Amino acid sequence: MRIGVIGGGAWGTALAQVAARGGSEEVLLWAREAQVVESVNLRHRNDLFLPQVPLSPSIRATRELGDLADMQALLVVAPAQHVRAVLSETPVGDTPLVLCAKGIEAGTKLLVGEVAHQVAPRAPLAVLSGPTFAHEVAAGKPTAVTLACEDEGLRTRLAERLAGPAFRTYGSGDLVGAEIGGAVKNVLAIACGVVEGAGLGLNARAALIARGFAEMTRFGLARGAQAETLTGLSGLGDLVLTCSSTNSRNFSLGLGLGQGKQAAALMADRKTVAEGAFTAPVLREAARDAGIDMPVTRAVNDLLEGAPVARVIEELLSRPLREELQ
Ligand SMILES: NC(=O)c1ccc[n+]([C@@H]2O[C@H](COP(=O)([O-])OP(=O)(O)OC[C@H]3O[C@@H](n4cnc5c(N)ncnc54)[C@H](O)[C@@H]3O)[C@@H](O)[C@H]2O)c1
Numbered sequence: 001m002r003i004g005v006i007g008g009g010a011w012g013t014a015l016a017q018v019a020a021r022g023g024s025e026e027v028l029l030w031a032r033e034a035q036v037v038e039s040v041n042l043r044h045r046n047d048l049f050l051p052q053v054p055l056s057p058s059i060r061a062t063r064e065l066g067d068l069a070d071m072q073a074l075l076v077v078a079p080a081q082h083v084r085a086v087l088s089e090t091p092v093g094d095t096p097l098v099l100c101a102k103g104i105e106a107g108t109k110l111l112v113g114e115v116a117h118q119v120a121p122r123a124p125l126a127v128l129s130g131p132t133f134a135h136e137v138a139a140g141k142p143t144a145v146t147l148a149c150e151d152e153g154l155r156t157r158l159a160e161r162l163a164g165p166a167f168r169t170y171g172s173g174d175l176v177g178a179e180i181g182g183a184v185k186n187v188l189a190i191a192c193g194v195v196e197g198a199g200l201g202l203n204a205r206a207a208l209i210a211r212g213f214a215e216m217t218r219f220g221l222a223r224g225a226q227a228e229t230l231t232g233l234s235g236l237g238d239l240v241l242t243c244s245s246t247n248s249r250n251f252s253l254g255l256g257l258g259q260g261k262q263a264a265a266l267m268a269d270r271k272t273v274a275e276g277a278f279t280a281p282v283l284r285e286a287a288r289d290a291g292i293d294m295p296v297t298r299a300v301n302d303l304l305e306g307a308p309v310a311r312v313i314e315e316l317l318s319r320p321l322r323e324e325l326q
């Protein structure tokens with residue numbers, strides 16, 4: 001199966017490395033930046049987004065989306081807010097799309113799979129998601145992901161093509177569940193970073209992970225996700241990873257907010273994406289539309305909009321007491 005990767009950021013590059021299988025398979029990586037294309041092709045590195053990892057020489061990079069025309073599967077790894085624009089210019093046809101971005105589209109409130117279906121209605125869809133820091137995957141450290149696809153045959157072919165000794169895929173038929181975990185955990189990771197930045201302690205972080213997971217579950221079930229998917233790698237697994245480490249861009253953004261810095265300043269000159277900052281407002285809106293209570297998500301939005309940390313925390317803690325299982 002010839003694999004093309006759409007998006008030459010850290011995650012697209014790491015997945016290209018996985019698909020190259022140590023150099024035994026050719027992989028075509030589309031990147032937006034000339035610097036990425038040049039460094040991958042000439043030096044087998046991604047100097048801009050994943051500088052620390054030497055890449056397989058069988059990864060070739062291009063800036064032309066048209067070059068992806070004869071691929072047999074495309075991994076979609078552009079940031080969620082750009083998937084529509086990039087896919088619209090890609091010759092997809094009926095090539096399977098494996099969606100690897102984590103987010104909800106602003107304005108439409110659509111998951112990435114729903115966007116892909118609008119743009120490329122003939123393409124079979126799969127979702128690859130889980131606790132996956134790109135630099136660890138690219139370096140060959142053991143990692144496990146959810147690979148969701150309704151078509152069992154395609155799911156098996158993708159798993160056989162992408163899985164390796166240090167990259168385990170766990171199959172699922174629940175695309176929506178696999179997507180919602182990754183999208184919502186990015187917002188909750190910002191909240192966990194705030195807890196760290198404001199020095200609120202480890203009890204608070206554990207409480208936030210548990211209550212954040214309750215929010216993810218409420219939202220996910222309302223959108224048709226299966227509860228088991230949300231407790232799996234792409235939901236709880238990824239939430240635990242990103243809520244525990246400054247390697248997470250979302251957690252780091254929250255850390256700065258917790259220290260009293262303004263979101264605009266923290267976002268101003270970063271070239272990497274903190275998806276949670278873009279998903280947070282649309283998640284709050286989608287939850288409000290559906291009558292789903294998501295207080296942590298609301299608090300993250302308040303902080304992103306400049307509310308003082310102390311006030312936001314005080315508001316969260318002074319809400320009326322409730323039953324845990326409500
Ligand atoms: N980095 C990780 O560890 C990781 C792991 C799993 C999933 N993801 C997800 O993968 C997706 C991509 O993240 P990343 O970490 O590879 O990105 P990154 O932060 O490393 O790089 C930013 C990316 O955004 C792209 N970009 C910026 N503006 C764009 C535009 N206008 N149109 C198209 N692309 C544009 C850049 O070309 C680059 O590929 C995100 O949804 C992220 O949540 C990342």
Ligand SMILES: O=P(O)(O)OC[C@H](O)CO
Pocket residue numbers: 102130131132133134186189238241242247248249250251273274275
């Ligand atoms: O750095 P983050 O916060 O975008 O997290 C990266 C991955 O999504 C972790 O699974």
